[in-house]
Amino acid sequence: xxxxxxxxxxxxxxxxxxxxxxxxxxxxxxxxxxxxxxxxxxxxxxxxxxxxxxxxxxxxxxxxxxxxxxxxxxxxxxxxxxxxxxxxxxxxxxxxxxxxxxxxxxxxxxxxxxxxxxxxxxxxxxxxxxxxxxxxxxxxxxxxxxxxxxxxxxxxxxxxxxxxxxxxxxxxxxxxxxxxxxxxxxxxxxxxxxxxxxxxxxxxxxxxxxxxxxxxxxxxxxxxxxxxxxxxxxxxxxxxxxxxxxxxxxxxxxxxxxxxxxxxxxxxxxxxxxxxxxxxxxxxxxxxxxxxxxxxxxxxxxxxxxxxxxxxxxxxxxxxxxxxxxxxxxxxxxxxxxxxxxxxxxxxxxxxxxxxxxxxxxxxxxxxxxxxxxxxxxxxxxxxxxxxxxxxxxxxxxxxxxxxxxxxxxxxxxxxxxxxxxxxxxxxxxxxxxxxxx
Numbered sequence: 001x002x003x004x005x006x007x008x009x010x011x012x013x014x015x016x017x018x019x020x021x022x023x024x025x026x027x028x029x030x031x032x033x034x035x036x037x038x039x040x041x042x043x044x045x046x047x048x049x050x051x052x053x054x055x056x057x058x059x060x061x062x063x064x065x066x067x068x069x070x071x072x073x074x075x076x077x078x079x080x081x082x083x084x085x086x087x088x089x090x091x092x093x094x095x096x097x098x099x100x101x102x103x104x105x106x107x108x109x110x111x112x113x114x115x116x117x118x119x120x121x122x123x124x125x126x127x128x129x130x131x132x133x134x135x136x137x138x139x140x141x142x143x144x145x146x147x148x149x150x151x152x153x154x155x156x157x158x159x160x161x162x163x164x165x166x167x168x169x170x171x172x173x174x175x176x177x178x179x180x181x182x183x184x185x186x187x188x189x190x191x192x193x194x195x196x197x198x199x200x201x202x203x204x205x206x207x208x209x210x211x212x213x214x215x216x217x218x219x220x221x222x223x224x225x226x227x228x229x230x231x232x233x234x235x236x237x238x239x240x241x242x243x244x245x246x247x248x249x250x251x252x253x254x255x256x257x258x259x260x261x262x263x264x265x266x267x268x269x270x271x272x273x274x275x276x277x278x279x280x281x282x283x284x285x286x287x288x289x290x291x292x293x294x295x296x297x298x299x300x301x302x303x304x305x306x307x308x309x310x311x312x313x314x315x316x317x318x319x320x321x322x323x324x325x326x327x328x329x330x331x332x333x334x335x336x337x338x339x340x341x342x343x344x345x346x347x348x349x350x351x352x353x354x355x356x357x358x359x360x361x362x363x364x365x366x367x368x369x370x371x372x373x374x375x376x377x378x379x380x381x382x383x384x385x386x387x388x389x390x391x392x393x394x395x396x397x398x399x400x401x402x403x404x405x406x407x408x409x410x411x412x413x414x415x416x417x418x419x420x421x422x423x424x425x426x427x428x429x430x431x432x433x434x435x436x437x438x
Contacts, residue, residue, distance in 0.1 A: 003437035004103070004389030006064035007057060007411065008346055010110035010154070012040045013398040015070060017047035021085035024076040026112035027122070027163075028401075031170035038404035044396060045419050047089065054096045056412060056421055057395065060431045064103040066345060066391050067093070068110035068154065075135045078114030082138040090139070094146050105345075105391070106143065107151035107207065108136050108193055111159060111170065111401075118171050123159060123182035126262065129189035136193040150197040151279055151345065155209040156186035157233055168402055180259040184267070187240055191270035198274060206241065207279030207345040210234050210334070212326040214287050216309055221290025221297060225306045228253060229288045232306075242338050244272035256303060277388065278334060279345035282373075285326030287311055316349045316369070318407060324372040331380035331387055341386045347373050348393035350400075350407045359422030361413050367426040371433075378438030390438065392430060396421060 012028050018041040032039040046053055057065050071078060073086035097104045109132065117128055132153075140150070153159070162169035165179035190206050198204045213229040215222040231250040239247050245268060246261060254260065287309040291297055297305055311321045327347075334342055349369040353361045374390060381387050397410035405416060411427035414420070 002388070004064050004343065004391075005062045005434045006066055006103075006105065006389065006391040007060065007062055007395040008066035008391040008393050009046075009395050009398065010068045010107070011070035011073070012043070012110070012112045013394075013400070014044040014046040014396070015073075016040065016042040016045045018042075020047065021073070021089070022076050022083040023070065023073040023086060025115040026070070026072050027115055027118045027170035028112055030115050030118075031172050032399075032404075035172055036402055036404050038399070040399040042416075043399045044414055049419065050089075050093055051096055052421070053395070054093070054100055054102065056423075057097075057102055058100040060411070060423070060427060061434050062102070062431075064105050064149075064389070064391070065097055065395070066105040066107060066151070068107040068112075069139050071109065071112055071135050072114045074138055075114075078117040078131050078135065082142070087138070087142050090143060094143055098146060103149065104147050105149040105151065106139070106147050107154050108132075108139060109152065109189070110154040111163075113171075122171055123164065123185050124178045126185055126188070126264075129185045129192060132189040133192035133196060136196055140197050144197070144199070144202070148201060149203045150205070152190040152193045152197075152204070152206045153186050154207045155281060156183065156190070156206075156237060157209055159186055176257065177259055180254060181262050183236060184261045184263060187237065187271045188267055190241070191267075191273045194273040194275055195270065198276075203276040205275055205277040205279045205343065205345070207281050208234075208237055209281040209283070209346075210238075210330060211282065212285035212323070212330050212333075214285060214311075214326070216287045216289040219290065221305075222288065223290075224304065225290035226288040228304065228306050229286070229308070238334075238338055240268060240271045241275065242272070242340070244268040257301075276341065277343050278338065278340035279343055280331065280334065281346035281393075282327050282330060282344065283347070283349075284320045285311065285323040285330070286321070317352050318350045318403075320349070322349070322369060322372070324376040327373055327376040328379045328383075331377065331385045332383055335380075335385040335387075341388050343389040343391070344377060344387065345391050346393040347390065348409045350409055353397075353408050353413060353424070355413050355415075355422070359413050359415055359420055361422070361424040363424045363426045366411075366424070367429045370426060370430060374433065374438050381438060387438075
């Protein structure tokens with residue numbers, strides 16, 4: 001079985017050129033200005049430096065590049081015809097990749113909802129799913145002759161819950177009911193796009209951020225808390241896609257909080273549109289307890305306690321626990337319970353980088369993180385999990401969402417003042433690792 005090695009980025013995080021060639025504002029343009037204090041206006045200037053960046057990918061020796069298209073670059077304001085200049089950029093990118101022997105893996109949505117659609121309700125509005133289908137058709141019609149691997153909606157949990165309930169991501173809303181509505185409409189958007197791009201010779205996937213929810217002990221309350229956590233993050237997306245239904249326990253938990261998924265007749269059949277692979281974005285696993293710190297088993301509203309606990313292990317500079325063993329557990333669980341071929345579409349880590357005078361970073365911690373997690377993929381494969389690829393996050397340092405430019409995931413160091421790119425030690429290690437599958 002062939003194994004795909006790749007690196008990944010997203011449009012808003014690297015492209016820059018935020019107001020050039022017809023591109024209009026997305027929710028991340030607005031949120032970064034109003035909340036973050038730093039923006040993706042320039043980012044890595046990839047829009048102007050794309051050929052250089054493709055040569056950088058080729059130098060690493062990877063066979064695939066996962067990127068996203070910018071909705072407002074392709075279709076300004078989220079409605080109407082395609083933007084010739086925006087589509088031409090992705091034409092050039094795909095052609096440049098193919099000319100350098102790199103397979104394009106395209107993700108249609110990586111969080112950059114047009115601001116005009118957010119003003120009309122955003123992902124809480126059912127119409128947004130159909131606007132997404134229209135936009136997807138523009139991209140597909142233009143690139144289908146050269147792009148074989150299509151991802152739909154990246155990490156819908158982050159979009160719905162970090163963006164609409166917790167307010168820490170764009171659009172910055174704090175409304176639990178809005179997050180529930182957004183969850184369903186994001187899945188509907190996925191299904192509509194999957195139906196569109198699933199043609200002979202193409203591969204369709206959805207990249208989900210999935211961790212592991214482990215009971216803090218064998219106490220039945222902890223076991224139940226971990227299952228609830230798994231339902232709220234993983235099964236609420238996986239079950240509709242695979243089985244065409246939401247998990248009954250998740251629906252009951254939502255109802256206990258006064259929320260209802262806005263399902264209409266025919267929706268679940270659309271959401272369960274066949275896909276070829278499941279994208280897995282993994283960063284860490286968590287423990288969960290069914291009692292709060294005072295020993296209470298229900299919260300102030302009378303709901304069962306689900307308390308998140310970080311495992312007692314080393315952490316990245318984002319405070320994320322480093323849990324490669326749980327990565328193996330997750331891949332085996334997804335293989336067993338859902339049966340899809342799997343591709344690791346994101347995996348990486350933030351550590352504090354100290355570039356030397358030439359921009360080189362001796363990032364031994366990141367290198368060790370990658371090595372441990374690639375070994376975890378190998379362990380899962382050895383035990384029977386059908387894992388077909390691994391994409392490191394990220395090709396290069398970039399605009400790290402709510403963290404701005406303070407945190408760096410890249411295999412390649414970017415000097416944001418000069419835009420100089422310098423491969424780090426982790427990039428050199430990764431290039432050497434690509435000689436065989438995990």
